Amino acid sequence: MGSDYFERVYEVVRRIPAGRVSTYGAIAEFLGSVSAARTVGYAMNASHSRPDVPAHRVVNRIGLLTGKHHFGGTQMMEELLRSEGVEVEDDRIVGFAQHFWDPSVHLPREFPPTEGRSL
DNA sequence: CTTTTGACTGGTG
DNA sequence: CCACCAGCCAAAA
Secondary structure, three states: OOOOOOHHHHHHHHHHOOOOOOEEEHHHHHHOOOOHHHHHHHHHHHHHOOOOHHHHEEOOOOOEEOOOOHHHOOOOHHHHHHHHOOOOOOEEEHHHHHHHHHHHHHHOOOOOOOOOOOO
């Protein structure tokens, strides 16, 4: 179970706290290989039917809102981030390093946890 | 079945 | 700074 890579990506993204952001590469690295970063982006593309997945909190390695075109309105992603206290300027997150949330640091190495799992 | 294409990243030139 | 390439995973044609 849970063998789907996408599902693991969604689980990680769900743990990103409001007001924080992570990157495709950081998530991919946490799940095994940084090279799978594109797949993480692809998973986000497929997360449309997943209202519980805050895809707007995932940006590229320099804090650029590369996926903003997939949020209906072109500025929807930016609006969502601003509403959470993340300042955005020119499609880029201001003070990206301060908002960056690394799953490899904040989540247990084995993920998702096999016990006390609530889905 | 094979090929192409992505919301990516790091390295090389 | 820009162009190109390889690596990884899944879906669509």
